[in-house]
Amino acid sequence: MKKSKPGLYAPLGVGAFMLIPMSNNNLVSIADYSKEEILAILDSAADFETNPNRKTLDGKVIATLFFEPSTRTRLSFETAVIRLGGSIIGFSDAATSSSSKGETLNDTIHMVSCYADAIVMRHPLEGAARYASEVSPVPIINAGDGANQHPSQTLLDLYSILKTQGTLENLTISLVGDLKYGRTVHSLIMAMSHFHPTFKFIAPDELKMPDEYKVFCKKNNIPFTEVFELADNFNDSDILYMTRVQKERFQDLMEYERVKNVYTLKNSMLENTKPNLRVLHPLPRVTEIDPDVDSNEKAYYFKQAQNGLYVRQAIVSKVLAP
Amino acid sequence: MEKELKVAALRNGTVIDHIPADKLYKVVSILHLDNCEQQITIGNNLDSAKVGKKGIIKISERAFAEDETNKIALIAPFAKINIIRDYQVVEKRPLTLPEEIKEIVQCANPNCITNNQPVTTRFHVMNNEGEIMLKCHYCEREVKRDEVKIR
Numbered sequence: 001m002k003k004s005k006p007g008l009y010a011p012l013g014v015g016a017f018m019l020i021p022m023s024n025n026n027l028v029s030i031a032d033y034s035k036e037e038i039l040a041i042l043d044s045a046a047d048f049e050t051n052p053n054r055k056t057l058d059g060k061v062i063a064t065l066f067f068e069p070s071t072r073t074r075l076s077f078e079t080a081v082i083r084l085g086g087s088i089i090g091f092s093d094a095a096t097s098s099s100s101k102g103e104t105l106n107d108t109i110h111m112v113s114c115y116a117d118a119i120v121m122r123h124p125l126e127g128a129a130r131y132a133s134e135v136s137p138v139p140i141i142n143a144g145d146g147a148n149q150h151p152s153q154t155l156l157d158l159y160s161i162l163k164t165q166g167t168l169e170n171l172t173i174s175l176v177g178d179l180k181y182g183r184t185v186h187s188l189i190m191a192m193s194h195f196h197p198t199f200k201f202i203a204p205d206e207l208k209m210p211d212e213y214k215v216f217c218k219k220n221n222i223p224f225t226e227v228f229e230l231a232d233n234f235n236d237s238d239i240l241y242m243t244r245v246q247k248e249r250f251q252d253l254m255e256y257e258r259v260k261n262v263y264t265l266k267n268s269m270l271e272n273t274k275p276n277l278r279v280l281h282p283l284p285r286v287t288e289i290d291p292d293v294d295s296n297e298k299a300y301y302f303k304q305a306q307n308g309l310y311v312r313q314a315i316v317s318k319v320l321a322p
Numbered sequence: 323m324e325k326e327l328k329v330a331a332l333r334n335g336t337v338i339d340h341i342p343a344d345k346l347y348k349v350v351s352i353l354h355l356d357n358c359e360q361q362i363t364i365g366n367n368l369d370s371a372k373v374g375k376k377g378i379i380k381i382s383e384r385a386f387a388e389d390e391t392n393k394i395a396l397i398a399p400f401a402k403i404n405i406i407r408d409y410q411v412v413e414k415r416p417l418t419l420p421e422e423i424k425e426i427v428q429c430a431n432p433n434c435i436t437n438n439q440p441v442t443t444r445f446h447v448m449n450n451e452g453e454i455m456l457k458c459h460y461c462e463r464e465v466k467r468d469e470v471k472i473r
């Protein structure tokens with residue numbers, strides 16, 4: 001697989017182009033990766049799936065800096081490193097780090113980079129990972145910066161789509177739930193834009209897809225439709241991507257109660273769907289997928305989470321590649 | 323009033339004219355004129371056919387780099403900049419919005435790293451279907467040109 005050089009110009013978010021330092025081997029935003037780089041990661045992840053235990057990171061130290069807790073993501077990254085023979089240092093929540101004593105992110109990153117060969121970081125502030133990548137002498141992997149980016153989640157979503165559909169090209173993808181604040185669906189749109197998708201946005205009025213992403217779709221000739229109801233609206237889809245509808249997003253709690261029930265996927269709703277349809281969800285779920293779906297062969301969300309390990313092995317290997 | 327200001331002509335320096343009146347003090351702050359040692363004449367709320375009420379700034383013995391004056395394009399795109407030498411206009415400088423704007427704009431997102439730690443702001447100027455938007459380099463949020471907060 002062809003490895004593209006870390007380019008001078010990397011696309012940033014919706015349609016903008018920005019300068020990133022030449023020497024950087026970071027993964028801050030999914031838009032930092034070209035189509036070729038995305039495909040190379042997925043290729044490498046498939047390789048790790050056949051054999052996850054290797055010693056390619058022997059002698060390497062990886063820091064996992066979790067300024068806010070996220071056990072799921074942290075364990076996935078740490079397992080990825082350990083299975084490759086690397087070692088882990090770091091902290092799992094800001095209370096145990098020096099940032100709780102008022103140390104700036106800049107200082108923490110410089111201190112940690114004295115010990116670690118790469119840094120995996122999660123931070124509650126948006127833009128923290130981009131900033132860290134500018135001041136850090138070692139590669140930064142963004143494991144989530146506030147509501148902004150979580151690129152390893154996006155890559156594991158892509159890997160799950162590729163694995164279940166055999167291709168990323170020309171798929172119809174229904175995105176359901178919180179399309180306004182849901183960073184995973186926004187990143188998925190950006191990443192899928194390389195592969196000629198058709199989107200269906202299924203969301204309540206309060207949580208509709210923001211205009212900037214619709215503009216992005218139009219600019220990139222990506223067809224999309226918007227609907228309000230979930231039931232019967234995804235029978236033509238290859239992927240049903242569910243997200244959590246969070247109570248705190250609603251001003252009116254009555255509205256939340258109503259919407260919550262409209263956006264619960266039930267087993268019976270899968271009856272007339274395509275045989276290749278798979279249901280994805282970034283997890284954790286609350287009420288948006290009824291447990292009666294779990295035993296349906298179209299439910300893929302638990303395997304999706306497991307795919308995260310292989311994708312993260314691929315990511316860590318890429319940023320540390322000479 | 324306008325006439326008089328013109329009569330108090332500059333020998334050498336820079337004239338910034340046709341600034342919308344409500345943007346005058348923002349222009350002062352963008353160019354850091356509050357820390358400027360040279361003679362400055364500021365007029366505001368002058369009648370203007372073009373922008374209603376306008377402001378004008380004359381700075382004596384001072385030239386600005388183009389990337390400095392271009393910052394004005396963000397808030398007063400129709401301002402006119404004239405460079406004066408020996409009482410003559412030697413350059414009418416067009417304003418072009420730079421591709422990147424550093425420092426002067428504050429991110430509208432309270433949860434942005436630039437609003438919480440000592441980080442210089444950076445914005446990418448974008449054109450979304452004819453509307454000028456600024457995208458934060460860090461948190462990636464977009465804000466409309468008219469809604470930009472100047473630091």
Ligand SMILES: [Zn+2]
Nearest residue numbers: 429434458461
């Ligand atoms: Zn910002």
